[in-house]
Structures are given as C-alpha cells and as structure tokens.
Amino acid sequence: MSSFNFDVITLFPKAFELINNLGVVTRALNKNLIDLNLHDLRKYGEGSYRQVDDKPYGGGAGMVLKPEPIYKAYESIRKSPKSKTLLMTPQGKVLKQKDLLRWSTLDQIIIICGQYEGFDERVRCIADEEISIGDYVLSGGEIPAISIINGLTRLLPGTLGDPDSLINESHNSPLLEYPQYTRPQVFRNMKVPDVLISGNHKEIEFWREEQMLKRTFKRRQDLIKSEFRDLQIDEYDGDDWLWDL
Numbered sequence: 001m002s003s004f005n006f007d008v009i010t011l012f013p014k015a016f017e018l019i020n021n022l023g024v025v026t027r028a029l030n031k032n033l034i035d036l037n038l039h040d041l042r043k044y045g046e047g048s049y050r051q052v053d054d055k056p057y058g059g060g061a062g063m064v065l066k067p068e069p070i071y072k073a074y075e076s077i078r079k080s081p082k083s084k085t086l087l088m089t090p091q092g093k094v095l096k097q098k099d100l101l102r103w104s105t106l107d108q109i110i111i112i113c114g115q116y117e118g119f120d121e122r123v124r125c126i127a128d129e130e131i132s133i134g135d136y137v138l139s140g141g142e143i144p145a146i147s148i149i150n151g152l153t154r155l156l157p158g159t160l161g162d163p164d165s166l167i168n169e170s171h172n173s174p175l176l177e178y179p180q181y182t183r184p185q186v187f188r189n190m191k192v193p194d195v196l197i198s199g200n201h202k203e204i205e206f207w208r209e210e211q212m213l214k215r216t217f218k219r220r221q222d223l224i225k226s227e228f229r230d231l232q233i234d235e236y237d238g239d240d241w242l243w244d245l
C-alpha cells in the first residue's frame with residue numbers, strides 16, 4: 001500500500017489520464033509514494049441509464065448531481081486513519097499553499113468532483129472542507145482535483161529530485177520567489193545580473209532576499225498585508241526604488 005492515497009469521485013475518470021504525463025506525480029505513482037483510486041460516479045447511478053443528475057427543484061437552468069450516487073460512491077471508499085474529504089466548488093475556500101502543507105501530513109484525501117450546475121446541497125454534509133481553486137467557474141471539479149493532487153504530491157517526502165527546491169519558492173512564505181536565470185549569460189541583449197555570476201554567496205543571498213521583497217511589494221502586496229496585519233504599506237507608491245520586475 002502506498003503512503004498517500006488519493007480517492008477521487010468523478011464522472012470523468014478519463015480526465016485523470018493527464019496524471020500519467022505529469023512528471024513529479026507520474027514518478028510518485030511509479031514509485032508507489034502515492035496511489036490514485038478513481039471512483040466512476042456513473043457506476044453508482046440509478047436505473048438502467050445509471051442516472052446521476054436531475055433537474056433542480058424550483059426550476060432553473062441545467063442539471064444537478066443527485067445525492068444518492070455520490071453518497072454510495074463515498075461509502076464504498078475505504079477510509080484511512082488520517083483522511084479528509086474535499087468537495088470541489090467555486091463557492092469553497094480558495095486553495096492556498098498552506099492547505100496543501102496541512103494535508104500533506106494526512107494519509108488520504110478523498111476528492112468529490114462536481115459537474116453541470118453542481119451538486120445537491122445535501123452532498124455538502126460529507127465534506128470536511130469545500131475548496132475552490134480560484135474565483136472563476138470551470139465546467140467540472142476534475143481540473144481542480146488534479147491541481148490539488150499535483151500540488152500536494154510534490155510536498156510529500158521522496159517525490160522531488162531536490163527537496164530544497166521547496167524552501168524558497170513562492171507561497172511557502174509570504175514572499176514570492178526571487179528571479180531565476182540559467183545559461184546563456186546574455187540572451188537577446190538581456191543580461192544575467194552581475195551578482196549572480198560573482199560567486200559571492202553572501203551577496204547573492206542578500207540580492208535574492210531583496211528581490212523577494214521588492215517583487216512581492218510590486219506584485220502581491222495583499223500577501224504581505226495578510227501575513228503582517230499591522231504593517232502600514234497603504235501609502236507605499238514608490239516605484240522609484242523598484243527595479244522593473
């Protein structure tokens with residue numbers, strides 16, 4: 001048995017074939033660090049047509065996923081001791097890196113994917129958390145589920161080639177990552193900053209920290225504000241000291 005199990009309830013299990021071509025996740029599957037169990041909602045549908053959806057009470061556009069098939073699929077899943085159930089919905093809490101970190105200490109995540117107009121309200125009772133991947137609406141919960149599987153897998157021990165790559169990256173701290181360069185030194189007249197080829201590790205570290213601050217100030221002041229609530233940065237308007245990032 002793998003150390004971390006993903007169980008996904010979906011009407012479109014084929015959408016998850018993408019995971020077989022997704023680098024880190026594919027490697028984790030092959031190394032048995034994770035397991036992906038797809039539960040085809042259609043199999044739990046009702047009648048000879050395996051019906052999973054129906055018209056909304058009270059009228060309105062589209063179809064709504066019925067509660068019974070989702071409950072049956074959910075009840076068929078063997079639960080691990082440290083398990084959480086996530087419901088994919090644009091009405092949920094917006095996914096953050098800290099959620100992925102929090103879940104990475106579990107041994108199972110069960111993900112319920114909606115489709116069409118969504119699901120019967122009574123499905124909400126089986127979820128520990130309702131998660132949105134952003135303030136926009138997709139046609140199904142499969143891409144959100146793949147995002148969670150991908151983001152969480154790379155946090156599990158043994159999945160990344162170099163675990164150090166997690167340390168400074170964006171959203172691990174309130175600061176975004178510093179700019180990265182690789183060869184060549186000059187590309188179409190754009191030069192790698194001198195400090196990075198200076199060989200002076202202290203200066204490089206200083207430059208990177210400074211860049212992280214500047215970059216976050218310029219692009220995502222909201223991240224700094226939410227982390228340091230007392231910080232007064234509203235009056236900040238100084239593009240003068242910012243490099244063009």
Ligand code: SAH
Nearest residue numbers: 088089114117118132133137138140141144
């Ligand atoms: N009518 C619904 C949206 C349905 S979208 C509403 O207004 O809330 C169909 C399904 O796609 C949802 O049930 C959900 O599972 C998934 N989905 C769409 N956008 C999403 C998002 N931003 N985050 C997570 N899941 C989403």
